[in-house]
Amino acid sequence: MQTLTADEYVTLSERARRYRDAHLKTLKKKPEYNPKLGVDALCFQRWQDDALAGKGLVGALISPCALSLIAIPEPEKLQHPPDTLLLHLPSGHYRLQHCPLEGVAWYQRIILDDLRGIESMQEAAQLAQQLMERLMKPSA
Known part of the structure; x- marks a missing residue:
């Protein structure tokens, strides 16, 4: 796994804000x-x-309602984004839906659709980390 650049983190933060808005x-x-x-x-x-x-x-999105798996293709590679894509991860195959976000190809699959029991963003972040660790491990 390669570490993302500072610019990539800024871009992801910006996209999360756009999603929120x-x-x-x-x-x-x-x-x-x-x-x-x-x-x-x-x-x-x-x-x-x-x-x-x-x-x-590929990563996770926390919202006030759900925890989702997100896939973002390189923009220049995907001229006409399809409505869905089948993402192949070590744990299995996941169908994600296109979620238009100001011209960005953004695909989402809700994994956990009720976060009412989560008490803080820190707890939600830990949940997102656990989710991604499980998704990136080969299934037994």
Whole structure:
């Protein structure tokens, strides 16, 4: 696993803010909305997969309602983003839905859809880290 650059972390933070700005009104209306949580993109790493048109980034997104697996293909590689992609990770295959985000190819699959029991962003970040560790381990 290669460490992301400072610029890549800034870009991920910016995309998480865009996601928040685009979806927060809708999220607040859901019964599983947790006001203790915000939106953050965590545990991202570079990943090579045909579904990403070669390579891209894979990680987790925390929102006040859910923990999601996110895949971001390299923008110049994916001219016309498909509605779904089948991502191949060591733990298995995961179908993600295209979630338009200001011209960015952003794919999402909700893994945990109720975070009401989570008490802080730190706890949510630990959950995201555990999720990514499990997804990146070969299934037994």
